[in-house]
Amino acid sequence: MRIALVGLPGSGKTTLYNALVQKPADVLPGVPGSAPHVSMLTVRDPRLEWLRDLYSPKKYTPATLQLEDHPGIPPGLAKSDRRGELFGRMRDADGLVITLRSYATDAYAYDDPDVDPGRDLELVALEFLNADLDICERRLRKLDEEWKRPKERDRVERERSVVRRLRDTLLGDKGAHAAGLSPEEEQIVRGFQLLTAKPVVLLANLAEDGTPPELPEVAFNVLSRFDACAALEVELAQLEGNDRAAFAEELGLSEPLVDRFPGACYRGLGLRSFFTVGEDEVRAWTITGGSNAVQSAAKVHSDLARGFIRAEVTPYEDLRSLGGMKEVKAKGKQRLEGKGYVVADGDILNIRFSV
Ligand SMILES: Nc1nc2c(ncn2[C@@H]2O[C@H](COP(=O)(O)OP(=O)(O)OP(=O)(O)O)[C@@H](O)[C@H]2O)c(=O)[nH]1
Ligand SMILES: [Mg+2]
Structure with missing residues (x-):
């Protein structure tokens, strides 16, 4: 499963990524269109650990998530010529974690340094809606061409009615997940990999002494939310087990993010595990609910x-x-x-x- 960290430029994605992975990346402004940083995270599961102890298998394989740190989305990108490069890579992800800047910074907050995570969330939603609309409209133009070939009319008609419904949903400021498609219809447009159809976790990136902000309802498929201060979590992640837990407690954090993120993200995106067991291998497999x-x-x-x-x-x-x-x-x-x-x-x- 591929999980993409996405959000406005300077919302703390790379900082957050560095709090979660073994090999940190440089905290530099991301260049739209450049490849994301990528790392595998292990999803700890006490149930699987119990099964390992029961079977003492030769091989033990917990679930993993591929975490990707994408370059920021500058507002207006979805209407620019460069939309394809940046959104294309995000479309391959199975789920999105949208980071929202809730700390003050003058370090390249795109053009408005005011702290307003709710506004930023709406800006990201607008970009996703426009990017998905663009995909639908391009497809409709293509279908108009294909319709000229008599042999393909049935298929074209069927697809066109689904894509039109999607487009109208998006024009009404609702995400693709709200279009009410049947499983068969979803199959027809699955290849579009629409961003507003993907499961989303919201993560407000707090100031050191910050409190969680109120966030507006948005057009896409938000399944859960959790908040953290990425800057603190980076420091925590550098400590070893016991020190980490002790320092976390001192800061009033129940559990360091590096320990809780994979599980929270996994469940938050609606992912489930089933297990296979035996003396050869005890293993967790990831499925969607x-x-x-x-x-x-x-x-x-x-x-x-x-x-x-x-x-x-x-x-x-x-x-x-x-x-x-x-x-x-x-x-x-x-x-x-x-x-x-x-x-x-x-x-x-x-x-x-x-x-
Ligand atoms: N105070 C505070 N500053 C943070 C926090 N997280 C990130 N920053 C700062 O915000 C700036 C941007 O952080 P990055 O992690 O590079 O943000 P990004 O979202 O990866 O940026 P792009 O890749 O350009 O989109 C840096 O100066 C960070 O030090 C945080 O939790 N608290
Ligand atoms: Mg970055």
Whole structure:
């Protein structure tokens, strides 16, 4: 899963990134269109750690997130010629963390140094709406061309009606997620990778002594919010385990961001884990909420999805309370589920398949 840190220039994305990763990046103004900084984060999960202790596997594989620190979005970018380069890279992300500057700075706050995270959020929303609108309008022009070929009219008509609905939603200042598309219609436009359709976490980047600001409702798919002071978190991240916890407590922080970000982000973006267990490997797999058994099996291997017969499902909590798989089976707590079963967070899966 790819998570992109995005926001206005100078909103503290790189500082935040540096508080979270092993290899810090230079804190310099990001150049629109340049490649993001990229790093892998491990998502700690006490449930998976318990499974590791139970199975003592040869290999232990927690879930990971790919964190990307993108250059800032200068207001007006979506209407400039350079929109493609910057937004193109963001469109590949599975989820967005929008950072909002809530600290005073004269270090290249784009052109207005006033602290107003609510206004900044609306500016980012406007850029995303305009960038998505641009994609829809370009596609509609292309479809008008394709419509001239009689053979393709059915497909073109179908797609055109979906894209028009999307465009009208965006023109009404609502994000693509609000267009009410059916799963089949969503499939048609999935390739557009619209920014306003992506799950979003808001992160107000606070001043050292700052309090969380009030934020307005915006047009996109905001799933959760958490706040932090990136500058402090960078200092915290440089300390080792015990010192870190002690210093965090002194500052009145419940848990350093480097420890809580991956999990908060993971859950905040609506991601879920299922587990596979055994003596060879204990592993967490990442799915989006609502994924069914076949989609989940495909994460492990395409053969498991292709030859899917049934999924053996053991909820983690049952294994935990009964202490072992033998006991789980004896109590009849293991279920057999078919393709359409919606996998729950914490399910331990064993896929029966034949190819
Ligand atoms: N006081 C304070 N300053 C911060 C904080 N986070 C970042 N800064 C300062 O804000 C300025 C911009 O920070 P960056 O991390 O480079 O911001 P950015 O969003 O990566 O900027 P671009 O990549 O150009 O979009 C720097 O001078 C940072 O030191 C914070 O939490 N508190
Ligand atoms: Mg930066």
